[in-house]
Amino acid sequence: MKTKKNHACAFFIAAALLIANAAHTQQINNSAATSFNQTQNITTGNYTYKVFQAPNKMYGYDILSNGKFIFHQGASPARPSEFVTALPKKEQAEKAALYSIKKLSENRPAALTREELKKIIAGQKQP
Template sequence: MQLLLLLRRSLYWKPLKTFLSHSPLFLIGAVLIAAVATPCYAGTRGKSASIFDLTHSTLSIQAVTGYTYQIIANQDGTFGYDVFADGKLFIHQPTIPAMPGTKGFESKAAAESVARLVLKKLKQGEVPPTVYLEEMKKLNAI
């Protein structure tokens, strides 16, 4: 309280009060400039190959028109899937999601059923899509 009284009596109170009253506008302006400038700078690097660009602590989401999937065979004889967004690799899932370890699905059909579930979630706007053990059990994938 005493500090506030001393501050009010000082010569710096009016400039400080003016700055504090205008600081929300300054803060909003600075955030808008940073929001516009950072993705523009990230785009000039020429290597934005993903839908999510997490470099420089920014998240740039582009509109996706279509998702597709492809079943992949692992070297150990199990299967996984890749999900593509507008033809670009979006998710590479060689293992069973939500399971510890590095084991893939036992069959192509199991991998395909989970890949279709992931596509359904993506089309519903769930990004990133989360696959639960219960869902995979319902699909008889595990």
């Protein structure tokens, strides 16, 4: 009889710990998303973009199509890539996101080249 009570008690304690852990994990994920994506969603046609500030005080953006993630432009100046240049201002990241959306609507890849990003940073008009 004691064994059944011990098993039942252990089961309820384990269930309570699992529920508490799931709630805590969800709270951490929600707070991390809120602090990382500090900018509201901007919708243009079927596309939405989110500008975010990275810990290095640079900006990047994500593009979603009908609510599904399709592209991420990082905010790391140290990543060696033809397509990654950190954007130092929020407005530049917004312009880059809009240009990426324009490229997508023309059935071209969303990734901006280093030259395209340099033009946005310099304030030059894109083609």
